[in-house]
Amino acid sequence: MASxxxxxxxxxxxxxxxTCFSASDDLMLETEALTSKALLIDWLLxxxxxxxxxxxxxxxxxxxxxxxxxxxxxxxxDMSKELLAWWQALLIQSDTPFYEQLSxxxxxxxxxxxxxxxxxxxxxxxxxxxxxQGLGNFKSLLASILKDPAMLIYLxxxxxxxxxxNENLARELLELFTxxxxxxxxxxxxxxxxxxxxxxxxxxxGEYIFKKRWHDDGDKTIFGETASFSVENLAxxxxxxxxxxxxxxxxxxxxxxxxxxxxxEVDIIAQTFVDSGFEIKALLEALFxxxxxxxxxxxxxxxxxxxxxxxxxxFNLASLTDRxxxxxxxxxxQLLFVPxxxxxxxxxxxxxxxxxxxxxxxxxxxxxxxxxxxGLQTSTTQLLAAQxxxxxDEISNSSELMLAMADPAYQVI
Amino acid sequence: MERRSFLKASAALPLVAFAxxxxxxxxxxxxxxxxxxxxxxxxxxxxxxxxxITEEAYFNARPNIAISKDVALDLSAQLAMHPAMSSLxxxxxxxxxxxxxxxxxxxxxxxxxxxxxIWQTASEADEYLSAGWLSEVVQQSEEPLAAITxxxxxxxxxxxxxxxxxxxxxxxxxxxxxxxxNGSSDNELLNFIIGNRQQxxxxxxxxxxxxxxxxxxAVEFPNSEFGQQCFTLAKLMALGFVPPVWHLxxxxxxxxxxxxxxxxxxxxxxxxxxxxxxxxxxxxGQWQRTCIASYCEFGxxxxxxxxxxxxxxxxxxxxxxxxxxxxxEFGEMPSLIDLDNGDLKYTTDFRDYYKSLLSxxxxxxxxxxxxxEYLGF
Numbered sequence: 001m002a003s004x005x006x007x008x009x010x011x012x013x014x015x016x017x018x019t020c021f022s023a024s025d026d027l028m029l030e031t032e033a034l035t036s037k038a039l040l041i042d043w044l045l046x047x048x049x050x051x052x053x054x055x056x057x058x059x060x061x062x063x064x065x066x067x068x069x070x071x072x073x074x075x076x077x078d079m080s081k082e083l084l085a086w087w088q089a090l091l092i093q094s095d096t097p098f099y100e101q102l103s104x105x106x107x108x109x110x111x112x113x114x115x116x117x118x119x120x121x122x123x124x125x126x127x128x129x130x131x132x133q134g135l136g137n138f139k140s141l142l143a144s145i146l147k148d149p150a151m152l153i154y155l156x157x158x159x160x161x162x163x164x165x166n167e168n169l170a171r172e173l174l175e176l177f178t179x180x181x182x183x184x185x186x187x188x189x190x191x192x193x194x195x196x197x198x199x200x201x202x203x204x205x206g207e208y209i210f211k212k213r214w215h216d217d218g219d220k221t222i223f224g225e226t227a228s229f230s231v232e233n234l235a236x237x238x239x240x241x242x243x244x245x246x247x248x249x250x251x252x253x254x255x256x257x258x259x260x261x262x263x264x265e266v267d268i269i270a271q272t273f274v275d276s277g278f279e280i281k282a283l284l285e286a287l288f289x290x291x292x293x294x295x296x297x298x299x300x301x302x303x304x305x306x307x308x309x310x311x312x313x314x315f316n317l318a319s320l321t322d323r324x325x326x327x328x329x330x331x332x333x334q335l336l337f338v339p340x341x342x343x344x345x346x347x348x349x350x351x352x353x354x355x356x357x358x359x360x361x362x363x364x365x366x367x368x369x370x371x372x373x374x375g376l377q378t379s380t381t382q383l384l385a386a387q388x389x390x391x392x393d394e395i396s397n398s399s400e401l402m403l404a405m406a407d408p409a410y411q412v413i
Numbered sequence: 414m415e416r417r418s419f420l421k422a423s424a425a426l427p428l429v430a431f432a433x434x435x436x437x438x439x440x441x442x443x444x445x446x447x448x449x450x451x452x453x454x455x456x457x458x459x460x461x462x463x464x465x466i467t468e469e470a471y472f473n474a475r476p477n478i479a480i481s482k483d484v485a486l487d488l489s490a491q492l493a494m495h496p497a498m499s500s501l502x503x504x505x506x507x508x509x510x511x512x513x514x515x516x517x518x519x520x521x522x523x524x525x526x527x528x529x530x531i532w533q534t535a536s537e538a539d540e541y542l543s544a545g546w547l548s549e550v551v552q553q554s555e556e557p558l559a560a561i562t563x564x565x566x567x568x569x570x571x572x573x574x575x576x577x578x579x580x581x582x583x584x585x586x587x588x589x590x591x592x593x594x595n596g597s598s599d600n601e602l603l604n605f606i607i608g609n610r611q612q613x614x615x616x617x618x619x620x621x622x623x624x625x626x627x628x629x630x631a632v633e634f635p636n637s638e639f640g641q642q643c644f645t646l647a648k649l650m651a652l653g654f655v656p657p658v659w660h661l662x663x664x665x666x667x668x669x670x671x672x673x674x675x676x677x678x679x680x681x682x683x684x685x686x687x688x689x690x691x692x693x694x695x696x697x698g699q700w701q702r703t704c705i706a707s708y709c710e711f712g713x714x715x716x717x718x719x720x721x722x723x724x725x726x727x728x729x730x731x732x733x734x735x736x737x738x739x740x741x742e743f744g745e746m747p748s749l750i751d752l753d754n755g756d757l758k759y760t761t762d763f764r765d766y767y768k769s770l771l772s773x774x775x776x777x778x779x780x781x782x783x784x785x786e787y788l789g790f
Contacts, residue, residue, distance in 0.1 A: 156669040156670040156720055156722065159670050159671075159719070159720035159721075160718075160719060160720060161719040161720075162719075163719055164716070164717070164718045164719040165718065166669055166670065166718045166719065166720045166722070166724065167669075167718070167724040167725065168667075168669040171523070171524070171725065175524050175526075176526075181522075181524050181526070181527050186754065189523075298600055298603075299600075299602060300602075301602065301606075331582075333580065340566075341454075341455070341525070341665070341667075342525070343525075349605060352605070352606055352609055353578055353580070353609065354562075354578035354579065354580055354609075354613060354616070355579055355580045355585075355588075356580065357591060357609060357610060357613045358588045358589075358591060358613065358617075361591040361610075362591075386600050386602075386603060387598070387599070387600070389594045389596050389597070389598050389603060389607065390596075406592050406594075407594060408594065408598070408603040408606035408607055408610075409598075409600075409603060411606050412600070412602050412603065412606070
């Protein structure tokens, strides 16, 4: 673990870029008096979530019953555009960007896609679960996910019945959400699928419902334990499997640190996580205190969301149009709510590949040229996570800013 | 602002440094063959694609989702094809289509991600390899661009730098070169970025000048994404751009629920697009050198589930299309009664399939595949 030494501005900037998308002037000023890593981490983790509102249709979803199929499609298409715009606005404008960062993390962990779920209000409910519970207790979050309508639809549990259970959720739950491949048997999956039967969704309202008649209430043997398991007690059973804590810590490491988790360090953080009773704050505190976090500056390719949101936040500019946001993220390969598959976006170096390169670079070019008249100002310390190839020391005019942002150093974080 | 004008505007960027070109030297010799791998992402239901139509066990296991004898397309006395694939019947009838049964491996893994890794690296179930099974073919090629991923999860593991991933984009003619700084960095990740920018520019120089050209085929390609990707491939080949390896992908074939309609739509899209690709390549005289082969991580469970779908399974049949393919059936359809925990027991190692594809294309067979068999298609 790191000793508590005085933080440099470069270290603070690194922490802010990784957690809050950017080291903007505001955030640098707000954290100026925090002289140690522990204080800075506490500042981040103690902040309550800021106020925000929902689209009108979230609280009172429109009644689609009397509409034709085409009309229904149109209403849903409009809602799903508003959904994406709503999250975009929060990502770029929220006063508590760390909660948005965490929502992106969880969206890429407990993956669901609107292409299959189709109901924007149900996707919003899942997204808000990540915001509201994403910094809470992992066991509770997992229990909520197992009753989350979007997840139940996305992985086909909503239609699973005791006579021939659907294995999709059971398998991905263990493989991708909690334990990792190789840490369970095919028998565990079949039994888990039985336990999950009955966890379903009300077709009319999109709310969770437990369908008792579809549930297999017999005994199941999962991980060698036999009981009449159901959706109510699975989170408890799963998190106590030895690989769960290390699996979750590794996922956080890949998001917040770099692509090379160090096993011995992961084990230490996982132990802290277990000892805390699976508090996500305890995990993050240990992760952010790790020397590996502080040494990882400039060792990650920015995700498209990180690149775009970070750029707008760095200069405190209003958001893009909904249309631009959609086409930019789509072309760069990270259209939110539409992950490529249940494993989410692969991330890492894969972000900077082939066709996406063009869209990333033309975004930067376009951004600087759109906004240079508004007098964009920043420093290399705040803007860049690595020494630029062009060896820029400072940014004193718009052509130097263009040079800094076109540099490969701007593509990493 | 419209995306189109956004891109146009950015093309005027003064900072852009144009990469050197060596496209003129890279004319393909007609002797080179080309292998087009088609990934049925998510795991195609092999049994509803190539149907053991005389087996009672098939109908018993799938009371709600079996393809009925009335609509299935008979290929032989025991085998029928999903009716959505009727556009591939001419290829079958003319001997341009091989169907290989029971493809899989021992200790089958039912995870999408681990199993596709096994398939893409041609490894054992408990062996972790980093290079893709085609990486040697790609690296040995002297083409500046030896592998193009048009779509699908790229065989990133192709390895070398002489490849490009269009990631489903067929509008490459709108692209322009990106800025590549002089010099290098102490940070390896930045050097990776510089290298990828250079590679992007080289690829764009090669491809966009071709894609700007108009090519018209007698056959019409479907307007679907996959159809347009096949069109792009056909267009490039018509213009003489023929790398040893292509990758296409569509899906999701991960049909856990209500699979009747979704599977039908996917197979229809796939078959009409590939049939159009075949006709277009015949028209421009490139079909003889072409081999198209399907693959995916696994087939699906023999019995349907209660959601009118199928869960992850093991072995499956796949198809090969090509001008010098020996048509017909290869390998043995697995038993539908003698099952492993509800799943088919594979009869043909997927690496036999790979070795046969390499041989068909006259590519070198790597040492790692030496011990496998030729299937003879």
